[in-house]
Amino acid sequence: MAFFQMKKMILAWTFRTPVTTKYPFEPRKICPGSRGRLDIKISDCIFCTLCAKRCPTQALNVDRTNKKWHIDRLRCISCNCCVEVCPKKCLHLTGDHGIPTVTKDWETF
Amino acid sequence: MGTRTIIPFGPQHPVLPEPIHIDLVVEDEKVVEAVPSIGFIHRGLERLVEKKDYIEYVYVAERICGICSFIHGQTYCQGVEEIMKIEVPTRAKYLRTIWGELSRIHSHLLWLGLMADAFGFESLFMHSWRVREQVLDLIEATTGGRVIFGSCKVGGTRRDIPAEQMSWLLAQLETVEKEMQLIVDVFMNDNSVKHRLCGVGVISKEDAISLGAVGPTLRGSGVADDMRLLKYAAFGNLDFQPISKTDGDSYSRCAVRCAELFQSVDLIRQAAAKMPEGEIAVKVTGNPDGEFFSRVEQPRGEVVYYIKGNGTKNLTRFRARTPTFANVPPLVKMLAGCELADVPVLVLTIDPCISCTER
Amino acid sequence: MIEEQTIITVMPETLVAETRKMKEQGYRLVQICVTRLGEELQLDYTFDLNRKFVNFRFMQPKIGARVPSVSGIYWCAFTYENEISDLFGVQVDGNALDFKGNFYKTAMKHPFIQDAAPAPAAAPAKGGQ
Ligand code: SF4
Ligand code: SF4
Numbered sequence: 371m372a373f374f375q376m377k378k379m380i381l382a383w384t385f386r387t388p389v390t391t392k393y394p395f396e397p398r399k400i401c402p403g404s405r406g407r408l409d410i411k412i413s414d415c416i417f418c419t420l421c422a423k424r425c426p427t428q429a430l431n432v433d434r435t436n437k438k439w440h441i442d443r444l445r446c447i448s449c450n451c452c453v454e455v456c457p458k459k460c461l462h463l464t465g466d467h468g469i470p471t472v473t474k475d476w477e478t479f
Numbered sequence: 480m481g482t483r484t485i486i487p488f489g490p491q492h493p494v495l496p497e498p499i500h501i502d503l504v505v506e507d508e509k510v511v512e513a514v515p516s517i518g519f520i521h522r523g524l525e526r527l528v529e530k531k532d533y534i535e536y537v538y539v540a541e542r543i544c545g546i547c548s549f550i551h552g553q554t555y556c557q558g559v560e561e562i563m564k565i566e567v568p569t570r571a572k573y574l575r576t577i578w579g580e581l582s583r584i585h586s587h588l589l590w591l592g593l594m595a596d597a598f599g600f601e602s603l604f605m606h607s608w609r610v611r612e613q614v615l616d617l618i619e620a621t622t623g624g625r626v627i628f629g630s631c632k633v634g635g636t637r638r639d640i641p642a643e644q645m646s647w648l649l650a651q652l653e654t655v656e657k658e659m660q661l662i663v664d665v666f667m668n669d670n671s672v673k674h675r676l677c678g679v680g681v682i683s684k685e686d687a688i689s690l691g692a693v694g695p696t697l698r699g700s701g702v703a704d705d706m707r708l709l710k711y712a713a714f715g716n717l718d719f720q721p722i723s724k725t726d727g728d729s730y731s732r733c734a735v736r737c738a739e740l741f742q743s744v745d746l747i748r749q750a751a752a753k754m755p756e757g758e759i760a761v762k763v764t765g766n767p768d769g770e771f772f773s774r775v776e777q778p779r780g781e782v783v784y785y786i787k788g789n790g791t792k793n794l795t796r797f798r799a800r801t802p803t804f805a806n807v808p809p810l811v812k813m814l815a816g817c818e819l820a821d822v823p824v825l826v827l828t829i830d831p832c833i834s835c836t837e838r
Numbered sequence: 839m840i841e842e843q844t845i846i847t848v849m850p851e852t853l854v855a856e857t858r859k860m861k862e863q864g865y866r867l868v869q870i871c872v873t874r875l876g877e878e879l880q881l882d883y884t885f886d887l888n889r890k891f892v893n894f895r896f897m898q899p900k901i902g903a904r905v906p907s908v909s910g911i912y913w914c915a916f917t918y919e920n921e922i923s924d925l926f927g928v929q930v931d932g933n934a935l936d937f938k939g940n941f942y943k944t945a946m947k948h949p950f951i952q953d954a955a956p957a958p959a960a961a962p963a964k965g966g967q
Contacts, residue, residue: 373670373671374669374671375664375665375668375669376603376606376669378661379606379665380602389609389612401619402620403620403623404619404620404623404624405623426531427538447538448624448629449538450629454637463623516940516941517941518924518943519943521942521943523949526950561840688864689866689912689913690912690914691914704889706889708889709840709889711840771843772843772891773840774840774841774891783868785869785873795875796874798871800868804917805868805869805914807917808913808916808917
């Protein structure tokens with residue numbers, strides 16, 4: 371019979387700094403390799419539309435004639451598919467996850 | 480005989496933020512009968528295969544459940560690979576094993592936390608989740624996602640774990656293991672925890688089999704059945720014996736999960752030591768034509784996918800039987816005859832994931 | 839090959855007797871699954887004993903499918919039988935715990951035997967103006 375098995379752990383943690391952070395005031399530590407927001411280096415893009423074809427959520431729309439590249443950020447699931455197929459390697463997922471938004475807009479590059 | 484009253488439990492209940500509703504017929508403080516009902520959020524994901532092609536559907540399969548996401552993806556991929564006769568590179572098999580076991584650790588830690596919360600042990604709950612956070616960090620560093628790993632695809636995996644990252648992961652696991660030991664000690668030995676778990680919700684071995692229990696619910700009743708014995712992924716090359724406890728009560732289900740935490744750490748170590756160099760994916764061409772029942776052991780138990788393809792890029796039928804669906808009848812049996820105050824604990828001992836049941 | 843899977847064709851009339859034999863041998867009911875193949879439904883009853891996989895299979899018409907319940911043998915079959923009757927409209931005779939179509943709360947009746955709605959015109963709204 372063991373009573374109050376946790377006392378050691380609880381005592382130890384009384385003297386430690388908390389593991390949680392004050393989130394909105396202190397930015398989250400981003401781990402390298404995390405899949406976050408999709409970023410494009412538009413100067414390299416050749417508007418081949420491969421990324422839009424392979425996106426499982428249809429978050430991308432590439433306009434060949436007007437040379438425009440559109441993304442719906444709320445549809446994107448950060449799956450890395452478009453990054454893998456892009457022949458010019460001009461897409462990549464950054465570690466940060468972007469800021470919250472209240473409208474569903476297409477972003478244009 | 481006292482008066483019978485019906486007390487509704489759920490679909491909104493503080494102990495379990497998931498939509499299961501149980502009508503509890505109580506007589507004084509005893510539950511005489513329980514009638515479950517689910518189906519509040521049926522998503523119809525099984526029919527989505529008609530719209531998404533079989534490669535894209537991996538993303539949907541992963542999103543069936545938020546906790547065993549990787550293993551859902553793995554089950555789906557293994558099923559399709561089996562139909563298409565794709566031989567996955569050995570390194571990819573080991574990677575799948577490692578990620579699968581990492582997700583088992585994080586799922587069991589989540590469950591331990593929820594369990595502590597269910598019997599009102601808040602500090603234990605927080606410490607379980609603190610350790611779980613470290614496991615999630617390992618997952619994020621190796622796959623890029625914390626909850627949806629997105630690293631499994633038909634034909635292999637999408638990411639590799641380089642050697643230096645692997646040694647970092649193993650070093651981190653060492654500290655996680657020490658922390659887990661402290662938490663598990665409390666669960667296994669503390670008097671107040673034992674008081675809530677021992678002898679509560681007993682399911683005999685025969686009942687567990689005839690009620691179709693799976694996973695820790697089955698193993699807690701003394702049946703050493705584990706789908707990992709099918710030797711899918713790399714389990715054929717690892718030293719693995721399923722853990723089972725014979726008492727069949729809530730305490731032994733808890734003990735099975737606690738022991739599996741350390742077993743998973745051990746399996747990851749073995750897999751890391753034996754993992755060969757090489758490719759991580761093969762190119763997939765053609766469409767699946769055939770059928771297969773794909774079975775994999777999830778943290779909650781055995782999951783069964785029935786996949787049937789007809790030679791086009793859309794599958795004819797995709798059916799998922801999630802472990803919680805199979806564990807609902809044992810839960811109903813457990814509830815009949817228990818004390819009203821034990822109901823939340825009993826509902827949690829099957830590790831319910833109602834949302835993945837409503838695929 | 840992960841595992842050997844035995845698929846046995848049975849008759850709906852002998853299903854209950856065959857299932858009873860499985861139970862006597864100590865098998866566990868893994869799942870009941872329905873697949874729509876055009877105008878027919880394929881029913882699968884899956885059993886497992888120490889990872890030996892056995893599956894009973896038979897066909898039924900899409901409309902008016904009727905099967906005897908096995909919940910008298912495996913009580914846990916009630917979840918699967920309610921599922922197939924709600925999603926596929928299979929009539930199950932003698933279910934131990936019949937929810938009478940209220941197991942799943944779906945917007946349409948028997949959604950899984952309905953033909954797919956025509957795909958929405960051009961999938962996503964086009965971005966940018
Ligand atoms: S695949 Fe790459 S190059 Fe082609 S349109 Fe997309 S971003 Fe541009
Ligand atoms: S990351 Fe995935 S979901 Fe997002 S735009 Fe690329 S392909 Fe689409």
